[in-house]
Amino acid sequence: MKFHRFYRNIFLAATDMLCVCGFLLLTVIPVYLTGNEELLKNTVYLLIIPVVILLSNNLSGLYGGHFFYPGIGIGKVQELKYLTLSVFIGYASFFAFAVLTGRGNLFPLKNLLCSFVFTLPMTVLCRFTCRHFLNGIPGTRTRVLIAGAGKNGRAVAREITRDNYYGFEVAGFLDDNCTGNDIAGPVSRAVEIAVEKQINFLIICMPPQHLTGYFNTLLSHFHHIVFASSRHILPIMWTRSLALGYTSAFEINNRLQFKMFLFCKKIIEIALALLMLPFIAIIGSVIAVLIKATSAGPVFYRADRIGKNGRKIRILKFRTMYRNADDILEEILENDPVLKKEWLEKFKLTDDPRITPLGKFLRKTSLDELPQFWNVLTGDMAIIGPRPIVEAEKHYYGVNFHVFSVVKPGITGLWQISGRNDLDYSERVNLDVYYVRNWSLWLDYFIFLKTIVNVLARRGAY
Secondary structure, X not given: OHHHHHHHHHHHHHHHHXXXXXXHHHHHHHHHHHOOHHHHHHHHXXXXXXXXXXXXXXXXXXXXXXXXXXXXXXXXXXXXXXXXXXXXXXXXXXXXXXXXXOOOOOOOHHHHHHHHHHHHHHHHHHHHHHHHHHHOOOOOOEEEEEEOOOHHHHHHHHHHHHOHHHOXXXXXXXXXXXXXXXXXXXXXHHHHHHHHHOOOXXXXXXXXXXXXXXXXXXXXXXXXXXXXXXXOOOOOOOEEEEEEOOEEEEEEOOHHHOHHHHHHHHHXXXXXXXXXXXXXXXXXXXXXXXXXXXXXOOOEEEEEEEOHHHOEEEEEEEXXXXXXXXXXXXHHHHHOHHHHHHHHHHOOOOOOOOEOHHHHHHHHOOHXXXXXHHHHHHOOOEEEOOOOEOHHHXXXXXXXXXXXXXXXXXXXXXXXXXXXXHOOHHHXXXXXXXXXXXXXXXXXXXXHHHHXXXXXXOOOOO
């Protein structure tokens, strides 16, 4: 197993370096074409960039804390954050070296900037692709035991099994009270079972007090012990460990309370909306003509939704339904109990007869939501946030509605990139609440990139 882990890590590091070096060719090739001998001699200094990126990735834990351990257990948002910072630090180090050594004219600035612009997204894409490829190969994932086969333990097992991106493989549960084929044994036999199965990674999904008398034994064998708290007990992801004297502690970092982060989000989203305006004007004009040509009715659809702090807002969309859509819906719900049940559960219909042929295309490509960038400019919506809901949907959020409503609704969000209409409403609520409690600029960055991928793949929409 260690043999596989070593080569898995080598493969990840090689992918990072090949991607970076590949785009550095954008800088080097034009130099070779000019035949400038002085610049050709200086190409060796470009190695500063991949070396610094490799070291930064290593220090950030992208190779699992050190080079000979696989980069497992790192969330997608954290990996995106560290990769982005590593690429930025790599290029910044080269610029600093060039300036401090008087070699500011080593290479044309526009070439280096072009290389940086391409390297940043492609390194992230190649890394994600590499991890998904490796996790599909038997023997490359890290086998773990989960202490606690209750609700929280099962939820953790489902998540790391459903999305093998994290690099874990559940080898069994440890529990004193549960029985079943997947129960490896009681917690008291944890070390014995781990030695037998050659496992040194333990995820604890039970209250720490249940481990009284066992913890010293666990520490004698397991290299890694992770405490996974229930989302109801510790719902916020952004925490860091502290030492209060000789007492271990952790701090919860609620980014929604930092006005500077919120100001940055607002500025970034307004800038993106303004940059999108020319594109929206061109594409929107074509869509408007097609809507008028294919069905009777207005071009835009205006809908009342719940905004920040429960305030009523009116959002814009391109019309995708027939003009008498409300009458059609009422008739459908009266005559078809199956569709009525689906409507009550999701407030959507998989095969909705109210939608025009053009409307189906607009929804599939998410082009119907382009006018909502105007709502971003007016301050009613954000580009990224929970999807706006109608008054009738409030009861689905229950006591979590006040959490959901403390931010502006968004054009795209965590729900849309996590399965969208393939998820039931309870999962949508959980994802919306998770987004608010764990919001950060990096999470927005991840959602933005994943949205682009989903739109191009036309994934999870109808």
